[in-house]
Amino acid sequence: MRIRLLALLLPLLVSLPSPVRASDRPIPVEKKAGPLTPGEVVLLKIGAELDTLEIRAFGRSFPAFREGGNWNALVGVDLGTKPGTHTLRLEGTLPGGKKISGSDTLTVRARSFPTRRLKVEPKYVTPPAEVLARIERESAEVENVFSTLSMTRHWRGSFAKPVPGEVISAFGKRTVYNGQERKPHTGVDLRGKTGTPVAAPNAGRVALASDLYYSGLTVILDHGLGLCSYLAHLSEISVKVGDVVRKGDLVGKVGATGRVTGPHLHWTVTLSGARVDPMSLIDVTR
Template structure:
């Protein structure tokens, strides 16, 4: 009774349902975060779209359907909408501040590339963007991910990055400080959809976990998989290196939902405000 009176006093509503484990784990509605929305308990999975792109929908606790929405890092605080079966379902994006990181690179081409390298970067970006936008029907095997390597985090998601004093895109993943040659394991089952050796990312592997949930691993010293390979959770896909734009050996891991890069820390239970 006291809880009810407190909620009414604060102008809040009791939740329509008890949150399940996945909702408690993933619902971090901030720029670069994830929003989990209740879609009800229809007999068939509803379809949902956010900013024109299909959204991951799963059944939680065997009862209700939930949409798991990736929120782009550049999203402003305030109201957002997801389209569900022809109707709009609203949610609020909160505020989150990200720190700065300043990096000095010896290779100036990795800060201000020449025309030849810019053309290469544009080709590689188009290839990787296509991979991020893949939406396969498979259900993810697990949403509480394993860490791809065991080691300390060296750079968190969302850092505003300055290379040789010049601001560039924010840090779109997590960095793990682990030695050269450390095996990298798939955090969930999936299919390898892209491998490459890129100007910025170096040796890179993309894994599709299902319904727009994509992992990207880069700066590898060695790739041990090929496009089309099916990986079980924990399968080794390559080894840590320092290829591409890297100042030393480490693993950079991206997680993407509906083509929005989101904080991988959310999926390993390590999210911090």
């Protein structure tokens, strides 16, 4: 059965394209998002009685979850997403077992990210031969964490900045170290002095607590349902792998370890593998 998705746009939030195809049974889909550009997070609220629901967009699957009688889901627009119109696909099962599906579109606008030029120790731009094996091992370790995330939802309610400091380097900036371009900035840098407590932005399970070449002392929190926080350059780690933390619990302290120009907290968020702006996650969950 073809169904129609009805987009109920929230007044404060920017336009997403609305209703789609004709049908006998509209499913109301409310979308909460900022201007839709690479790095944004979209919160979907699906007001329909369904036994199961699957959501696909941008070649990724975004797990849906039930809350307050609704189905909700977070959809992430990866930093590398090409501008244009993308399909949002919903597939579900009605009580009784009948399968339904529908689709809507997400139009992603281009965004130009500024460039930042940083000066760091040369060993972080051209790593010496003796650390190459270490870098490779650590990258495999992190990959492994991202490929074994929990499908249990740990997070609840809104996300919060792990430190009170403001953003000093925004998400998505092109990055040039000592005159050489490297990967873009996939997180935000928050102001904080060495020793400032770093709090869990939401509940989660500690999936990695380790000293990494580029990120320094690093904690990865698995919030569940494909959502993950990566907290880097710490001076101290206060948790160990397997610990379950609540929102606000201490996970470590701000530092200047790894490839940095000074103390700050770097926070990356990934959602089903999509690299998204942590500030957007805070906005849509508040």
